[in-house]
Amino acid sequence: MASFLYRLGRGAFRRRGWVVVVWLGVLAAVAVGAARAPGASDEEFSMPGIESQKAFDLMEERFPGAAADGATARVVFVAPDGRKVTAGDLRNAVEDAVGSLSTGPHVAGVADPFESGAVSEDGSTAYATVTYKVESSEVTDVDRAAVDQAVDRARAAGLTVETGGSAMDGDGGPGGVAEIVGIAAAAVVLLVTFGSLAAAGLPLLTAVVGVAVSLFGIMLLAGPLGLSSDTLTLGMMLGLAVGIDYALFVVSRYREERGRGRAPQDAAGAAVGTAGSAVVFAGGTVVIALAGLSVVGIPTLTKMGLAAAGAVAIAVVVALTVVPALLGFWPEAVLARRARRGGARDRTAGLRDPAASGRDNLGTRWARFVLRRPVAVLVLGVVGLGALALPTASLQLGMPGDEAKSTATTERRAYDALAEGFGPGFNGPLTIVVDAGEAADPQAAVRTISDHVGVTDGIVSVSQADFNDVGDTAVFRATPSTGPTDEKTKELVEAIRRDRPAVEEQASATFEVTGTTALNIDVASKVQSALVPYLAVVGGLAVVLLLVVFRSVLVPVKAALGFVLSVLAALGVLVLVFQEGHAAELFGVEQTGPVMSLMPIFMMGIVFGLAMDYEVFLVSRMREAYTRGEAADQAVVSGFRHSARVVTAAALIMAAVFSGFIGEQGSLIKMLGFGLAAAVLFDAFVVRMAIVPAVLALLGDRAWWLPAWLGRVLPRVDVEGEALGHTRPGNPDPDQDGPVKAHV
Numbered sequence: 001m002a003s004f005l006y007r008l009g010r011g012a013f014r015r016r017g018w019v020v021v022v023w024l025g026v027l028a029a030v031a032v033g034a035a036r037a038p039g040a041s042d043e044e045f046s047m048p049g050i051e052s053q054k055a056f057d058l059m060e061e062r063f064p065g066a067a068a069d070g071a072t073a074r075v076v077f078v079a080p081d082g083r084k085v086t087a088g089d090l091r092n093a094v095e096d097a098v099g100s101l102s103t104g105p106h107v108a109g110v111a112d113p114f115e116s117g118a119v120s121e122d123g124s125t126a127y128a129t130v131t132y133k134v135e136s137s138e139v140t141d142v143d144r145a146a147v148d149q150a151v152d153r154a155r156a157a158g159l160t161v162e163t164g165g166s167a168m169d170g171d172g173g174p175g176g177v178a179e180i181v182g183i184a185a186a187a188v189v190l191l192v193t194f195g196s197l198a199a200a201g202l203p204l205l206t207a208v209v210g211v212a213v214s215l216f217g218i219m220l221l222a223g224p225l226g227l228s229s230d231t232l233t234l235g236m237m238l239g240l241a242v243g244i245d246y247a248l249f250v251v252s253r254y255r256e257e258r259g260r261g262r263a264p265q266d267a268a269g270a271a272v273g274t275a276g277s278a279v280v281f282a283g284g285t286v287v288i289a290l291a292g293l294s295v296v297g298i299p300t301l302t303k304m305g306l307a308a309a310g311a312v313a314i315a316v317v318v319a320l321t322v323v324p325a326l327l328g329f330w331p332e333a334v335l336a337r338r339a340r341r342g343g344a345r346d347r348t349a350g351l352r353d354p355a356a357s358g359r360d361n362l363g364t365r366w367a368r369f370v371l372r373r374p375v376a377v378l379v380l381g382v383v384g385l386g387a388l389a390l391p392t393a394s395l396q397l398g399m400p401g402d403e404a405k406s407t408a409t410t411e412r413r414a415y416d417a418l419a420e421g422f423g424p425g426f427n428g429p430l431t432i433v434v435d436a437g438e439a440a441d442p443q444a445a446v447r448t449i450s451d452h453v454g455v456t457d458g459i460v461s462v463s464q465a466d467f468n469d470v471g472d473t474a475v476f477r478a479t480p481s482t483g484p485t486d487e488k489t490k491e492l493v494e495a496i497r498r499d500r501p502a503v504e505e506q507a508s509a510t511f512e513v514t515g516t517t518a519l520n521i522d523v524a525s526k527v528q529s530a531l532v533p534y535l536a537v538v539g540g541l542a543v544v545l546l547l548v549v550f551r552s553v554l555v556p557v558k559a560a561l562g563f564v565l566s567v568l569a570a571l572g573v574l575v576l577v578f579q580e581g582h583a584a585e586l587f588g589v590e591q592t593g594p595v596m597s598l599m600p601i602f603m604m605g606i607v608f609g610l611a612m613d614y615e616v617f618l619v620s621r622m623r624e625a626y627t628r629g630e631a632a633d634q635a636v637v638s639g640f641r642h643s644a645r646v647v648t649a650a651a652l653i654m655a656a657v658f659s660g661f662i663g664e665q666g667s668l669i670k671m672l673g674f675g676l677a678a679a680v681l682f683d684a685f686v687v688r689m690a691i692v693p694a695v696l697a698l699l700g701d702r703a704w705w706l707p708a709w710l711g712r713v714l715p716r717v718d719v720e721g722e723a724l725g726h727t728r729p730g731n732p733d734p735d736q737d738g739p740v741k742a743h744v
Helices: 004-015 014-038 050-061 089-102 139-156 178-192 197-225 229-259 264-296 297-330 336-346 362-372 372-394 409-423 444-455 489-500 500-507 516-548 552-578 598-628 632-663 667-704 708-714
Strands: 072-078 107-111 124-134 160-164 430-435 459-462 474-481 512-516
Touching: 004 014, 004 124, 004 264, 004 297, 014 297, 050 430, 050 474, 050 512, 050 516, 072 089, 072 139, 072 409, 089 107, 089 124, 089 139, 107 708, 139 160, 160 409, 178 197, 178 229, 178 632, 197 229, 197 297, 229 264, 229 297, 229 598, 229 632, 229 667, 264 297, 264 516, 264 598, 297 598, 336 489, 362 372, 362 489, 362 632, 362 667, 372 552, 372 667, 430 444, 430 489, 430 516, 430 708, 444 459, 444 474, 489 500, 489 512, 489 516, 512 516, 516 552, 516 598, 552 598, 552 667, 598 632, 598 667, 632 667
Parallel strands: none
Antiparallel strands: 072 124, 072 160, 107 124, 430 474, 430 512, 459 474
8 A cells, every 4th residue: 555655646746736626627517516405405414223113103193293393492581570461562562562473475474472372370471483385495585584583572562481492493514603713723732833924825725625615515415414513513523623634744754754864756655655555454444433333224324424424534645645635836945944955965854853853742752651661551541541531431312402502592581581471391391292093982992091091190291182184093292390401201101111011901092202312311311322342343444454464463452442432532521521521611611401313422423533544654764664674662763753743633634623622502413512522632642642642651562462363464554655665765766757656
């Protein structure tokens, strides 16, 4: 692989004009396609195999056309203190607002709160429900303006008015601020690392190109595949982070090869052949882990995983082609200023490049510190991450809704007003679907089930049952006394289902519990049960992949255990902040609650790939030194000499990019940004920079042991660029404009 990538890097350097033209053509094509493509339709969350999903499917079968696909808006009216919305002037104001709500061009109907019974018992709160003929993505600004106008008129009469519902959701997707913060932080780290504006700017430029292609591609496929706005944001997040990091590794190796005396084109080929090999492997692990999310069986998770995997794959290809092409345009500009002034002689001497010259740097000094105290460093690292991982034992999963939004949003204020006026369970009623087709008296069967559910502890009210046209199926709603994400609501659903066999036998009918609240509970349960198996699969995959790359038994096991430790520590910190509320204000978390159901398993897949990045880039240089005859301890020092600075920069960049997304409004993206930033910092600085050298110091030569029979079976993957060892630094670049004469 290294030989192929060497030729690819030289070819991209030599034919740089064509490479840039091709990529600009690809970018233009997907941009035009995205502009002409239909917008993404509302993504309908589903999870085959769970009870609530089966109940939804039964409702669609027995109540055809009842489950309208149109968007809805809910307008909540709250009377001033001590007054009721039923008072003459306030009632007139509400009815006037209801009449104004119907003026929107896509409005199908408006439910008057006084006619539909949508007034709280104390008369302080009422709500009107607006239904639309179109999906929320097709609700126009004119429709929303009609709602805003009605709200303003009601507020002028002295009412407090808030709005919620799918029709009022703004367009999702990347907002720009997070991306700007991430790019700015990355620029600072790159400038400090390289000491050159050109070297700092090149990874940013190539990352932006890759992200643009990815985002336009996702937008192009959003309509046909039903991709959500979170998918777009996730593609942006990962594409930007890995795009910068992968380009950073290639540029850093190019500068190192130039410092060793290579001509520009040969240095570009060597950089792609060595660092590029690690990029391919690291990127491939991320792609495999993200694509592997499809085995969980959640369509939404599958779509997000595949889209993010595509963004990472594009980042890899950009790093292997666009980066060497741009190096061809500016072969000297990316070097340090002193090296540019000094010319070839200074570059050969390795000026500004301690790694190339073999001089000590901060990385070697840290490595020797760890080698002198391996036990203390290992114990401190493991105990520290283990302590942070302890809160994971109390992890609660759920699907936060409007209650998790900022109190500055009208959706959150509408949620709070409804909870105060109608009770906390009003925002998450349970839907009971009764199949009475086998009952002699379907209505009596439904009454039996409704009466039993109504007297269950934790249920405050039960609605009247609605039958389908055939009369064999009924639906009614049960309102819990607790909120949708409350643990007591979960226990309530479990209690209703636990008592179900006896009730069904008495009623001669079957029933299932569904609704958004029950669906979220079922999703959380299924995802939580999949966490340990998925972690085992991903950890096992890490062992197999690293076994092939490093041809060692103990190094892969150590890497997999380190990955598990960093993931659990990041999940523990996530629980501390988002679930238990420690330092929540610092990160803009105004309402604590369960961790979003998809978050842990998604984070495992992403962190797995990122952890392999740092393992490969750091340990491959150690193995390279060891195979060339250095002692085990000295090989660790050599690995840190060459890789510590660039791995540190890569981790800081990735953490900065992820941290920028903590400010996003979406719960999943906010949690992912925080969790991934924490995981990257833990994995890079505690696991790879401390635990890894400590373990290698204790193992010595045994770290690289491989049974002879296994060595014969395993394929050889040249990540360190051993096949390029024939080239000698300082030789002139052979056949600069002709065929590449690299030995393969």
